[in-house]
Amino acid sequence: MDVLGSLLAGPRARGAFLMRVLLDPPWGVLARDRAPLTVVCVTRGFTWLVPEGGAPVRLEQGDLAVLSGGASCLVADDPATAPEAFIEPGGCGVGPTGEDLCDALDRGVRTWGSGGAGATELLVGTYQLAGEVTGRLLRALPPVAVVREGEWDCPLMPVLAAEITRDEPGQDVVLDRVLDLLVISALRAWFARPEAEAPAWYRAYGDPVVGGALRLMRDHPAHPWTVASLAARVGASRAALSRRFTALVGEPPMTHLTGLRLDMAAELLRAPDATVESVARRVGYGSAFALSTAFKRERGISPSQFRDGA
Secondary structure (H helix, E strand, C coil), rough: CCCCHHCCCCCCCCCCEEEEECCCCCCCCECCCCCCCCHHHHHHCCEECCCCCCCCEECCCEEEEEEECCCCCCCCCCCCCCCCCCCCCCCCCEECCCCCCCCCCCCCCCEEEEECCCCCEEEEEEEEHHHHCHHHHHHHHCCCCCCCCHHHCCCCHHHHHCCCCCCCCHHHHHHHHHHHHHHHHHHHHHHHHCCCCCCHHHHHHCCHHHHHHHHHHHHHCCCCCCHHHHHHHHHHHHHHHHHHHHHHCCCHHHHHHHHHHHHHHHHHCCCCCCHHHHHHHCCCCCHHHHHHHHHHHHCCCHHHHHHHHC
């Protein structure tokens, strides 16, 4: 798997929150659900996104935005429009005084709106659990990544539009997979842009020495790597590799390896039959205890709690 494929292997929705939204101006919705990753597709009209602490971004029909990091974001017909609905964790909508809007704004299967045909139509997909998206991917993305209609050729947005309002057996699974493919396709197009701000470690793959060390870590995470053994494999001295790696990646080799192993562990823990012991062996820890100690130190919860969605 190449470096981009490794980065994009993460999105795997499990019962993602998906909604078709129909709105007429003036309208404003403040998303404060703290979701790790949200996709907003404009299928009719336009919308403004105003991320917390960021500049307003206008999306036109055919554009797509990926919001990451869990910060709140105003979605509105105009940046100056005050929100009249607030999206809480789990996708519940409430009004300015806390009144429940879910029933009031219900427009049918996975459809929500203020009434009328809707001058603006949005498709919104939300990954609600951190375990559904890898930490490496979230750290690689800005708060708002926009892909314009003319920048990619992808048939998946119409597919999502056609599937989102269907009510058939297994439909949730179909929508999860369509959402995953849409996100992967959009991010592949976004990372291909020259101005995309890829993380330092991603750019460092182009270096003949550091890139070789990164590939060894990624392809063989369970190997008992040291700086000396990595340096020997890439034909550099220990000091030279450590110095060059830190300068290009932004952290020492062993620190990066620890983060990579824990990210991989988080991905593996999502498998239904995964055990902490088996995952520990696959990512280079000698025991479940050793993995649990490192995982809790870095993420604040144990691998078992992470696997169970705590």
